Amino acid sequence: MWRRIPTLMHRRPVVSATLAASAALGTGYLLYSQREALRARNPFALLGATPRAVHADAEAKPESPNAVNDRPLPFWSPPSRREMLNMLQGKTKEGQALARPEDEEFDLLVIGGGATGTGVALDAATRGLRVALVERDDFSAGTSSRSTKLVHGGVRYLEKAVWELDIGQYYLVKEALHERKTFLDIAPYLSQHLPIMIPVYKWWQLPYFWAGCKAYDMLAGSQGLESSYLLTRGKAIDAFPMLKKDQLKGALVYYD
Ligand SMILES: Cc1cc2nc3c(=O)[nH]c(=O)nc-3n(C[C@H](O)[C@H](O)[C@H](O)COP(=O)(O)OP(=O)(O)OC[C@H]3O[C@@H](n4cnc5c(N)ncnc54)[C@H](O)[C@@H]3O)c2cc1C
Known part of the structure; x- marks a missing residue:
């Protein structure tokens, strides 16, 4: 079909004129229908006016209350x-x-x-x-x-609860973990969970921090975020190349 069109145009000028006219009509119709669709969606798009300029004009001539108000709101500027x-x-x-x-x-x-x-x-x-x-x-x-602005359960309060056998601290962490989840649910635009990495410089700290963070994860239960995990020395340096490397044994990552 495509190969035949140039041949036809070459041989028959009437055919080529008809084709050109059809193409022009088709393009015109296409442009017109696009323009109408655009006008229906956004009446300002074809005026070349910025929303602000149009709105300023609208303020001068208030519309009837029944008019469909699809105009953008004016920009808010804070008080001084x-x-x-x-x-x-x-x-x-x-x-x-x-x-x-x-x-x-x-x-x-x-x-x-x-x-x-x-x-x-x-x-x-x-x-x-x-x-x-x-x-x-x-x-x-x-x-x-x-404030550091952490919405946290308080992993160090859990440590205190264990070492000082303080049941009050335990309940504090439990409640704070519950609130942490509530805050994430009701105000996701204000809070997000973050990985926190603790560099470890002594061998005994690796199992100690690991056990503490796992206990913290377990206390959060179904309201927990992601599980804590250990990082090797190399991976910790990859994540934070400026970490003090001397005596670094690894790192522990937990979420709050
Ligand atoms: C370094 C640091 C980091 C912290 N990081 C975190 C964190 O990451 N996450 C977290 O949850 N918590 C954190 N906290 C704890 C948290 O900041 C506090 O628990 C919280 O800010 C306490 O708020 P508040 O309103 O009780 O006290 P304040 O913020 O101290 O407010 C008390 C207000 O009362 C006013 N006031 C006092 N007396 C009078 C009076 N007689 N008449 C009128 N006004 C008065 C004061 O001017 C003050 O503005 C952190 C605390 C510190 C110090």
Whole structure:
């Protein structure tokens, strides 16, 4: 078929004219239908206008409430530091005092805006309580600003539970492991599991750390992440080439 077309065009000008016209019509139809499909999906695509420019225009002429709103949201810009400080002091963004009744009542007063206080305040507010929080410095100005930000069960608390026969530490690790899983489930955008490698420089530490991490894995049970494992010296250096190599025996990897 393809080989026959040039021959036909060469011999019969009428045939070639018909073919050219059909091709032009076909291409035109194809372009038109693509354009309509594109317009249906995104009305801005063919205008050459950026979404922001179109939105600015839309702000000037508000649409009827029944109109289908497929326009992108405007870009959010955070308040300035000054505005945030004003709001923290209970004023408007611009710094004007808000009219609050002297005898305004709250259901809950939280003292301290660290991880604990802000967590409690947020939880209570989302349960519908009227919450006041007082902080003498700034949010997370205390211990919370020093946190490594690990959402962990606390493998070293487990070590403490064993050596000091402290059942309280044991329950703490158990609860923290449960919370670790809950946090991964409800806020996957804030937390992810990480491998943590402990370099080992003494032979006795290899079975010691291995047993401790396996006990930690077992305590997590079905809420565990990945299993801990030993690394040879060579593999540990491969993973972290800048590791101190002198006396290195191997490494242990566990997950939190
Ligand atoms: C180096 C380090 C690493 C850590 N790493 C981790 C980790 O990886 N994972 C983890 O889970 N935990 C970690 N922790 C522990 C964790 O940081 C703390 O348990 C947690 O931050 C405690 O929070 P908090 O709100 O109870 O206390 P704070 O953060 O100290 O908050 C108390 C707040 O109360 C305010 N305040 C105090 N008195 C008053 C008052 N009279 N009136 C008004 N305000 C007041 C203070 O200004 C402060 O802002 C780490 C701790 C340290 C030190």
